[in-house]
Amino acid sequence: MHLPDMQYPPPPGGACECRLTYHDGTRRLVYCVDREEPFPDGRLIVSRTNLAGIITHANEAFVTMSGYTIEELIGAPHHILRHPEMPKAAFADLWTTIASGKKWHGYVKNLRKDGLFYWVYATVIPNVRGGVVVSYTSVRRKPSRRKINEMSDLYSKMLSQERAAQ
């Protein structure tokens, strides 16, 4: 599925513009605002995808935090939330891990529909039914500020390496 370009976010503050290319070759224009949306206290952000990474379920916290409507989310590829500051290697690791039937943990910076970002500590697990992996579930928790700072530094280094290698 090809996602439409993002709309230029409303003021205040400027936004940076970036064209992302996803794993399936589709591209879209995204805007990022350098402002964080705080993780809602006490919540878990939950979604589920089919084996191809298409969203099939999202809980209320997921919908609210993403800024999209549930209708926009269901059926969309999960990269709808991909932030340009996330290195490809993080997602490559996620997909290799879950494809081998294992649980993946990682810190992810997500992009909202309005261009703001939010950090999560995500766990993704394969859903095994009758011995077969039928889908994936991701549950996100609130990460600590120390971890966010650490991962931002790490990801920005990884990203510059990825860019240099291109």
Add this chain to the structure above:
Amino acid sequence: MVAPDFSPDRFAGWHMVNTLLQSRSGLQLHLLTPSSAQEQADLLRHDKADLIYANPFDAAHLIRDLGFRAFARPVGKPDEMVIATAAASPLRCLEDLRPGSRIAVTDNRDVKLIGLRLLEAADLTDKDLQWVLVETFQAGARLTIKGEVDAGFFLAEIYHSLSRITRSQLKVLIESAIFDITHVLLAHQRIVGEIPAIMTALSGIGQRSADHEVLEALGIPGGFEKMNDEEAEFMVDLMDTLLD
């Protein structure tokens, strides 16, 4: 068998439900109320339970390893937890808790598990904290109020049922709002054939006017709703993501 994490004043409610279920389903039911997680584990090891009102933490093991089938859950009664400190404590939010903090906990594993996940936001793990084991949430509240611990872990339902005076001496640092995690009613494989009869009796509780008293006594005013295998598996997957 009923998991040992209900508040003592619900005891009568469980007896009433047991009696109603027996008379309406025609099945012989003998109520088992283990008083601790350990006692519950012993009963399970001796294969003593056909029907279990299980907490979500145990549900994973009961469904996936012991082959129990989920068939019902309470309506509008998610399992949430509260981390509270003394009202007079200088702690204002979760992030104010420091390594070495003393925390009162009961042997409720799901409460501890969810609490630990919430504490990650404050950069605290199991080994950073000093755990003070208490018999009941009420005892945990007393230690917290006296300042003998920095904070206490509570099952939210029980926290909110503490007396007004007790609660006025406490301050909530965080309360979970997960919604998807509930207790579940499970049936052993040897009685899956009886599930329809039990379910009919169970969902019928609340239909007759006198039943409301029973559900109130149980603290589940919304009664029970059907839960299918996939809904149970979904919840178990969710619990699985919280284990580490």
